[in-house]
Amino acid sequence: NAGVTQTPKFRILKIGQSMTLQCAQDMNHNYMYWYRQDPGMGLKLIYYSVGAGITDKGEVPNGYNVSRSTTEDFPLRLELAAPSQTSVYFCASTPRQDWLREQFFGPGTRLTVL
Amino acid sequence: GQQLNQSPQSMFIQEGEDVSMNCTSSSIFNTWLWYKQDPGEGPVLLIALYKAGELTSNGRLTAQFGITRKDSFLNISASIPSDVGIYFCAGQNYGGSQGNLIFGKGTKLSVKP
Numbered sequence: 001n002a003g004v005t006q007t008p009k010f011r012i013l014k015i016g017q018s019m020t021l022q023c024a025q026d027m028n029h030n031y032m033y034w035y036r037q038d039p040g041m042g043l044k045l046i047y048y049s050v051g052a053g054i055t056d057k058g059e060v061p062n063g064y065n066v067s068r069s070t071t072e073d074f075p076l077r078l079e080l081a082a083p084s085q086t087s088v089y090f091c092a093s094t095p096r097q098d099w100l101r102e103q104f105f106g107p108g109t110r111l112t113v114l
Numbered sequence: 115g116q117q118l119n120q121s122p123q124s125m126f127i128q129e130g131e132d133v134s135m136n137c138t139s140s141s142i143f144n145t146w147l148w149y150k151q152d153p154g155e156g157p158v159l160l161i162a163l164y165k166a167g168e169l170t171s172n173g174r175l176t177a178q179f180g181i182t183r184k185d186s187f188l189n190i191s192a193s194i195p196s197d198v199g200i201y202f203c204a205g206q207n208y209g210g211s212q213g214n215l216i217f218g219k220g221t222k223l224s225v226k227p
Contacts, residue, residue, distance in 0.1 A: 042217030105156030
């Protein structure tokens with residue numbers, strides 16, 4: 001198993017550009033999450049999904065969109081990049097919401113918006 | 115929204131010393147979790163606590179779920195250089211959007227050999 005994979009590892013965007021951060025898991029987990037981590041801070045939830053076709057907003061969803069067409073993939077889309085979106089983005093998955101002993105995080109995508 | 119206060123923010127200790135850090139919340143949680151994050155990596159789960167009063171160990175790590183359900187602490191005994199990293203607490207309540215994790219800001223641990 002590869003676990004949770006994220007691409008790209010690093011990216012620099014100009015203000016107003018758009019991009020998609022990719023996340024995939026091969027553990028057949030139902031729940032998937034996108035977090036952002038700003039310097040010196042804990043993780044904040046952007047969006048989450050409880051299964052294919054179902055997504056919902058987290059704490060900081062503005063400026064982002066997600067889709068979940070398959071169990072494996074959960075891409076995060078930035079439409080009009082802003083400097084405030086400079087952060088490290090982590091994707092995570094778990095089989096059940098209350099089974100965090102099997103929660104796995106990806107290695108992260110470091111995004112800079114200039 | 116819900117917030118967790120994690121302290122201390124950072125610690126500089128000598129190898130072999132014990133470490134203690136804690137998290138407090140203004141609201142109750144059903145689950146408390148402790149993670150470690152190494153530079154350039156995602157968080158890795160260390161200990162999960164599911165019951166008020168629960169005391170759980172994982173090697174040299176011990177964590178407790180506070181009786182009031184509003185706090186938790188993590189102890190590391192006999193620290194070693196590879197304990198260096200950022201430790202995060204997180205709380206969770208089950209069900210809907212409230213089932214999502216709330217993270218503390220982290221405790222940065224530095225260990226001098």
